[in-house]
Structure formats: structure tokens, C-alpha cells
Amino acid sequence: MKPALLYLSAGKDTALIDKRLLRQKKGDIFSVGYVTYKVLEARDTTDLRASYIFLDGGSLSKSEVDSLKKLIVQKT
Numbered sequence: 804m805k806p807a808l809l810y811l812s813a814g815k816d817t818a819l820i821d822k823r824l825l826r827q828k829k830g831d832i833f834s835v836g837y838v839t840y841k842v843l844e845a846r847d848t849t850d851l852r853a854s855y856i857f858l859d860g861g862s863l864s865k866s867e868v869d870s871l872k873k874l875i876v877q878k879t
Contacts, residue, residue, distance in 0.1 A: 811825055824840060827840075827845065829843070829845045830842060856875060858872065
């Protein structure tokens with residue numbers, strides 16, 4: 804068997820082995836049957852998605868709206 808890299812996502816990968824791999828920490832080594840796994844990297848990320856962002860001109864000044872727009876564009 805050749806070595807392979809697995810890229811797992813907690814929300815998408817729900818098989819039992821995937822769940823077990825996702826619980827491990829960087830550097831952990833464990834075996835399941837004849838296959839041995841080593842965790843090379845583990846990181847948590849948060850992915851957010853928005854269809855639109857409403858900046859209310861009735862409760863925000865024009866300069867506040869412009870400032871927020873610049874901040875939002877920088878983060879995308």
C-alpha cells in the first residue's frame with residue numbers, strides 16, 4: 804500500500820475512521836487493522852458564507868457605512 808494524504812473536514816467527513824482521525828492531535832500515530840495513520844497537521848478553521856450584507860443607512864452614518872464596507876472587502 805502506498806502512502807496517501809487525507810484532507811478531512813469535520814462537517815463533511817462522517818465515516819467512523821474519519822471521525823476518529825479528526826479527534827487526533829498533530830503527531831499522533833495509531834493503527835486500524837493493517838493501516839497505520841499519522842497526523843501531520845491539524846487545524847481548526849471557520850468558514851462563513853453570506854449571500855449579502857445589509858448596512859442600514861437609517862441607523863449608520865455614511866462614513867460608518869463606508870468604513871464597514873472597506874473592512875468587509877478587506878476580510879474577503
